[in-house]
Structures are given as structure tokens and as C-alpha cells.
Amino acid sequence: MRSDRGQCAPRGLKIAAACGLLFLHLPILLIFVYAFTTEEKSFVWPPPALTTQWFAVTWNRTDVWDALSLSVRVATISTAIALVLGTLCAAAVSQTRFFGRETISLLVILPIALPGIITGIALRSAFALADIPFSFWTIVLGHATFCVVVVYNNAVARFRRTSGSMIEASMDLGADGFQTFRHVVLPNIATALLAGGMLAFALSFDEVIVTTFTAGQQQTVPIWMLEELIRPRQRPVTNVVAMVVVLVTLLPILFAYYLTRDGDQIAGSGK
């Protein structure tokens, strides 16, 4: 089976793969350098000198803190809603067979299969038709909708690996449905849910396309970044925020990977 073990890859393939990975990573590393540059007006390379003063400036900017706080609150509540809805859906779809099961999976996947702008404008026009003013909850409504799918994907993969006989054994030993859920099902799916939740949080924290349609005047971190990209006010502050955003999104991803790395399906492979 593994007759190819120890075989060496052709050099051309090695170089092409290495170049591809460098292409993926170098731009992100560049952000870290620019966060320390002293240059304020342009994107000049190499940086004339290095400084840490922009971290202090960013720290004292209230608009950055407001955006961060809004983003964290939205991501937390959207993740909570997605966890409940995604788990319920995954449990129903994987444990039983019923008419319309395929349709349900399609329904869950649709919000990220269609371009984000469609989800965004659809929500916005629905809010307009129903006379719902923009608020914290309109953002959450959009985010929770597309976060369901990441929780669902992780939970379905774990349910598939959990054998049904464990649940039957629990019932045979006299546990009622709730006890079985609490002592058998939940411990089995806990890490998958945690990983799904982390990914949902990262997805919501980073989302900009749907948010531009559902936020009105409010600013989440990505909306703040977008404003700065279109109408720059203080470029060094943008550099610092960009670096912080990279760090904040990478940690949950690494953690989610660590939680699900032994599984046959690893978290995040379908964003």
C-alpha cells in the first residue's frame, strides 16, 4: 500500500510547491513589518526606520476599541446561536433518515455557497420591506445565519464517527434521553463543538461583505478596516490593527486544528 514511502519528489514539483506556499504566506508576514514602520504617508519599502509608538497611539484610539468591542459581542452571540442551531441540525440529519434530509443540508450550506453579497443585499432588502431599523441584532441575524454551517460541518463529522450503539447502551443501562445526552452524547461531541464554535467566532469576527449591508452606521473591526482602506486617515494605526486582527484570528484556528487533528475530518477544511 505505502510503496511510495521514502520516495523523493521531483525537484520541479518541490520548487513549485514551496513557491506556492511562500506566495500564500509572505504577504501576511509583510503586515508584521509594516506595523513598526515610521512612515506615515505612503507604503514605502523598505521602512525608513522602525518604531513601536503606533501601538501606543492605537491603544488610545476609542474608535478602535468601540469597533473591537462590537465585533467581539457580535461574534460571541452569533457563535452561541450557531452552536445551538448547528448542533440540533447535525443531530437530526446524522441520527435519523427522513424525507427532505438532503434539502436540509442544502439549506444549511446555501448561505456560504452563494456569494456573500447576495446574502447581504437579501437581508438588507428584507429589513427594508419589514421596516426593521439597523441595530446590533440585525448584524447578529446575518452572522448567525452563515455561522451555522461551520458548527454543522464539525458536528456532523463527529456524529458520523460516534457509534449509535453507545447511545443504545446508555438507554439499556436505564438512562433517560436527557441523561444520555448529558453523559454520553455531549462528552463525545464536545471538542467538535468547541472547534466549530472557534471557527464560527473567527468567521464572524472577520466577516465584512454581509456586515456592510446589515450594520447601518455601526462599525465592526472589518468595517473600520474597510473605511480606512477606502479613505485612509492614519495609515500606521491601520497597520497595527491589521497585525492585531491577524493574531486574533489565527489563535482560534490553531486551537480548533489542535482539537480535531486526530479526526478523519479536520475543522475548517470547508470555510
Next chain:
Amino acid sequence: MTIAALNSNPAPAILPGSGGMRGALSDLFWRRPKLLLLLMLLPPVLWLGIVYIGSLFALLAQSFFSIDEFSGLINREFTLKTYGDLFQAANLDIILRTVTMAALVTLASAIVAFPIAYYAARYARGRWKALFYLGVMLPLWSSYLVKIYAWKLILAKEGILTWLLAKLNLLWLLDGWLSLPIVGGNSLSVSFTGTFIVFVYVWLPFMILPVQAALERVPGNLVEASFDLGASPGQTFRNVLFPLALPGIVAGSIFTFSLTLGDYIIPQIIGTSRLFIGQAVYSQQGTAGNIPLAAAFTVVPIVIMGFYLWGAKRMGAFDAL
């Protein structure tokens, strides 16, 4: 395994029945599994059905309304006038430009993705495999706007790319490219070339993962058999690897194609002033206030993706997802 699991779990093996309200409820669910299923499905289906599908239908319905050109008010009567507007030459231009870009981006990502996916699937083992996996996953999940911003830094006139080319005495190449019609411009960050590079960069991981999944399923001895039978590496690629990887490539292209069709932020930040579908939708619903036309515009990517998915399904791409 079971004994170890039991020993590590201090909970008593047989739990007392709970009785009361909870017990009754539990018994009810046991007797009627359909009821439990219904209760489990109801919240997610209601949420997605009302919030998402409801909104989609509200949007589609609006594409059959029209806008009064004098008052700017929306006339809520069924008409196909908005679709007539959609097929004006200027709008067809936008659609053609977007579809061409999406096709080129898809092709380029497939070419860049293949070596990474092939190496990760066939040669990387153990630690290297994990490294490759994270090497694709981290860029996939890092912030979309930060990635675009990084390219703004790279492609700017005073940025690192110009500096690098100047060091290599290759500036004439860049200037020559920028003076070309259509793909050129004042600098890379305001040209279609820039837009193209950023699209490929941002969607590349979406192509790598399904191609890798498809290649993982190709047994190594197929490639060896091909070599044994005297095929050159090029022939092996054309006749063995590529046909087997094709469902993966098609699956990845669903993402790259669909995401490029709907994106309005990348061409807005890095690119020319000529619009893409996403930007047209955004400006129609925002500054122009013409929601019917914006809605009609969104139908274009939905229809294109509908055909695309139908074709992809026939090629077996969904098994590779």
C-alpha cells in the same frame, strides 16, 4: 477500549431514573422519535427558512418591481422592465468583464494550486503533512481585509514589488506590462493585473483543499504503473493524474468562480474604476437607490452558479468536496 473508558469515567454505571416531568418528557420522545426529530429540526429550519430563504425571496420579488425615474420611488407592480434595463450594453459589459475575470482567476488558481496539493497528497508525511495543512489553512482563515491590505502594500508604486524589481534591474518589465492596454494602468494597484493577482491570492486555498482531497484518493501505484509502462512524466500527468484530479479541480473552481463573481471589495480597493457585478449591485442599492436593478443584478450570479453547479454535479465534483 470500553473497560478503559468505564474506568476513567467516575460516574456510576447505572444512573437512577429521573421521573417527574423530565422523565415523562424523555419517555414521550422515546415513544415518538418523530416528535423529537421535529423539535430538533424546528429551530434551525425556522431560522434559515425565515431569515435566509425569506430574504432571498424578498430580494427576487423586488427584481420584478421597477423604479420611477423621476421621483426615484419604487413602483411595487409586477414588471419585466428592470430586466430590460439589465441587458443594456453597459451592464452586459460589466457581466462579461466579471465572468472573464472569474474564469481567468479559476484557471490560474488551479495551476498554482496543483503542485502544492500534489506534493501535500503524495509526498508529505507526518510533520510535513501537518505543516502543509496548516500552511493552507492559516491563509484561508486569516482576515480577508488584511490580506487585501497586504497586497495594497505590495503593489503600491513605492511598495516592495517595485523595490524588488528595481534591485533586479527588471523595472523595464513592469513598465512594459503597465503600458499594455486593458491589463495595464498607472501602477499595479490600479490595474486589472492587480485585481487578478489579489483574487488568485485570496481564493487559492479554496482550490488547494479539494484538489488535495481528490489527489489523496489516487493510489500511488497507478502513477508507478504508468511509469512502468513507459509514460513520460508529462504523459502520466495528462493521462492519469489530471483526469483523476479533475473532480477536485471542478469542486475548487466552484468556490473560486462563485466568490469572484460576487466580490465587490477587492476590485474596489485594488483595480480600475470599471465595475464588476458586485460593485454594480452595491452602487445600485446604495448611492443610486435602485433596489430593483440591484436585485436583478444579483440574479445573474445566481443563474450562472446554478448552471455551473449543475455541470459540476454531472462531473462528480460533489464527491470531492
